[in-house]
């Protein structure tokens with residue numbers, strides 16, 4: 001079943017972001033490096049292009065992503081006009097410290113010693129916006145949490161050295177066009193649990209991992225994965241980890257959560273759910289259907 005998630009408060013968040021766009025110089029778009037395109041909100045690109053604002057595109061959580069896939073995504077985005085793509089981990093202060101200078105280079109017209117550089121952080125829920133905001137300000141101003149949509153209001157703060165930073169709540173878009181994007185977003189926990197079914201998401205994640213990272217699965221769960229599909233993998237994890245319901249049957253929900261938590265935390269290894277090539281193939285496949 002395709003996954004959709006657009007809570008009501010995001011309509012007003014979108015309106016506020018559209019208004020604020022008029023009074024900022026650079027958009028810092030935070031995406032998840034493990035699924036950069038699936039976690040790029042098309043509405044953000046639309047709002048930004050309407051005002052002609054440049055974008056520093058952050059492929060965050062790169063510590064959890066496959067380095068080869070991240071390199072391919074960087075080439076992909078850096079070929080786009082008005083976009084500078086950078087991979088970071090918002091948990092790493094040295095990497096975060098590079099961001100103001102990168103934003104300055106995208107808005108050289110603000111660098112005359114009188115005008116402040118006004119930056120705005122945007123992105124879908126749970127990609128690390130609050131973590132980044134806190135790291136840039138070197139103090140805790142935004143609540144960090146793994147349950148999506150924790151930040152609900154917009155705030156502008158003085159970053160010092162002639163710079164301001166506006167924080168925006170996680171913003172989804174009304175309709176997810178590609179079914180695989182919904183599943184990738186759920187697997188990474190950008191979409192809230194009430195909107196998804198863990199077993200289906202784990203089966204989808206299992207298919208991707210079996211196709212691209214079978215050795216990581218075999219190493220983590222000590223199982224032979226050859227010939228398996230996603231649901232069979234979830235069952236095998238359940239058997240291996242003794243996930244049982246009363247009466248002795250397999251507790252597939254628990255098994256699904258084991259796979260999802262292992263993926264989200266990085267316990268399985270550095271994994272990217274899409275590359276520019278897999279993305280192009282997916283788009284082509286869906287267009288042909």
Ligand code: G4P
Nearest residue numbers: 060061062089090091125126127128129130131144145146
């Ligand atoms: P948001 O504002 O965009 O919704 O995201 P937020 O900063 O709340 O971050 C969501 C989760 O992602 C948090 O995990 C945060 O620590 C984690 N995170 C953010 N940036 C990075 C990164 O670059 N690398 C890694 N590995 N994780 C990152 P959490 O489970 O709530 O808590 P925690 O125990 O990790 O703090």
